Amino acid sequence: MQVVIVDDTNINLVLMSHLVKKLDGVEAITFQDAKEALHWCKANPFDLLILDYMMPDINGLEFMADFLESKEGDLSCPPILMVTASHDVEIRHTALESGATDFLTKPIDKIEFLARTKNMLQLHRANISLLNQTSWLEDEVKKATAAILEREQEAILLLCKASEYRDPETGAHIQRMAHYSQMIAKHLGLTESEQDLILRAAPMHDIGKVATPDHILLKPGRLTDEEMVIMKQHADIGYQILVQSSAPLMQVGAEIARSHHEKYDGGGYPQGLKGEDIPLVGRIVAVADVFDALTSERPYKKAWPLDEAKEFLVKNSGSHFDPKCVDVFLAHWEDVLAIRNEFQDDSEHE
Incomplete structure (x- = not known):
């Protein structure tokens, strides 16, 4: 000494x-x-x-x-x-x-x-x-916390996979819309920890579809009014599944599940929320999810051209979508294309 x-x-x-x-x-x-x-x-x-x-x-x-x-x-x-x-x-x-x-x-x-x-x-x-x-001790706590978060994320992915087995949406769609959501959150000024929560929680947006009957979920044609009522229940069901956990990630996932089908003008579901009464995470994921759904091929539809999907976002900005989220998404188009190229469906590699 x-x-x-x-x-x-x-x-x-x-x-x-x-x-x-x-x-x-x-x-x-x-x-x-x-x-x-x-x-x-x-x-x-x-x-x-x-x-x-x-x-x-x-x-x-x-x-x-x-x-x-x-x-x-x-x-x-x-x-x-x-x-x-x-x-x-x-x-x-x-x-x-x-x-x-x-x-x-x-x-x-x-x-x-x-x-x-x-x-x-x-x-x-x-x-x-x-x-x-x-x-x-601090290092050990960090390691233990990281292990818990890893197991939590594994549980989420398993839940999402369970949903994927019944839903025609692909794993690549989930990755793309999650990264689109993170990108929007970043340019809206959210903190890195908030961006990370959205990235990890966004894949749970449609987890409630595990309870949707096959004849409705997999129906290739237009749903009847009665079938649409049943389909819309997945937002509340997803919320009920996830909100039971006290983990912050699950709480954000629950909020996304229930709010990403709301519309900025109040015409969405399940609560009919309007404008900024819709949680920000729901408004962010709405843009990311709809854009990727439009530009992805499904057994029952062809993929929209990117320009048409962009036009749809612009046309519905202020009615379906939060204008700030749309503006940020389109202002960083190079990021959108990079994410789209990184996470491709298997069929796109063939």
């Missing part, structure tokens, strides 16, 4: 460094110039500062104040042992209140000096050990 000793009198430096070296595994670093010492202490790690009070240019209190200010918030800051020839109680109190860990008076008692030095080095070692343990 390293002990820094600052004193303007050379004989004191020689004496204290000689005593410090009696301690096992301890090295003394001495400075007679306080300014030089302060510069070094700010730039280098060490384990104990032994600081004289009466020095020219910078006294011990001024040195300590400057040094501690540079270490503000650093929990590994070393202890400080103030040494003074003064018996003034007020100076001792000021030193302790200003951040000194302990103090000694001159002439130095060798036994007391070694005992206090040894105790403070042990204190610092214990503090560093505690900080290391805290850091290790």
